[in-house]
Amino acid sequence: MLTALLALLCYLYQLPTIIIGDFIQFSLPVLIIWLIIAVIRAHHRQQRVGRQELVSPANPLKQALVRALTNEQEHHRKLVQHLRHKQQEQLDQLDLFSHEIKNSLALLQAAAESQPAVSSTQVKTNVHQADYYLNILSGERLAMDKSDLDLKWLNLSKTVNEVIRQNGQLFIAKQLIPKISISPVQVMTDQK
Structure with a gap:
């Protein structure tokens, strides 16, 4: 743009055209160096944003956007952490209840192996406990998948x-x- 302006001035004032050549010769290297520095700075800024380093915003709008982005990322991180914690609690409950069911069945098996006849009270108690924990597991499954609720x-x-x-x-x-x-x-x- 400056070169075009200089060419117009040379034409209007009938100056020698060598001035345009000298201007290009001496200003073009400075312009190229400035462009290289601008591109490198933009690249570094983009890398810092990609690594989520703090970027010092130049104006209040950019500051507000950076603040909103940071808040949203923190909210998302907490939500993911909460969901992972809840999922781990559910898995722990499932493990506990399945262990209790296995215990009831193991007691029945041990009683059947050690005695020729197992009392019906013992069988009923262990079957009832296993059934109780199966119902709880069913409830846990319902808590995980709310579409089966009646x-x-x-x-x-x-x-x-x-x-x-x-x-x-x-x-x-x-x-x-x-x-x-x-x-x-x-x-x-x-x-x-």
Whole structure:
């Protein structure tokens, strides 16, 4: 642009055209050096952004954008960390319940191997414990995949009494007597 301006001035004032040649000869190397430095600085800035180093923004808009990007990255990092922690808790629960089921089955197997006849109470207790943990595992699966939920209104006291009746053998084996004081309340929940 400067060369075109100089050429126009030379034409208007009828100056020798050698001035244009000298201008190009002496200003072109400076221009090339300046362009190389600008490209190198832009490349370094882009690398720092890629490595997520702090870039000193030149204006308030860029500062706000950098701040928003940093906040969003931190929020995303915390969310991923929370989801990993939750997933690990679920895996730990699944391991625990599957271990309890294996224990119940191992007790049955050991009783069957050591005695010619296993009492029905012992079989019922161990089968009931395995069934109890299978139901919990089923509930954990439902918690992981919410698409299988069958929500309906249930009477809480009836549901609690049903669960206690189902676990009666366990209460007897552990010599526990549950005491319940629930007023009749309707709750929206899945039967499991």
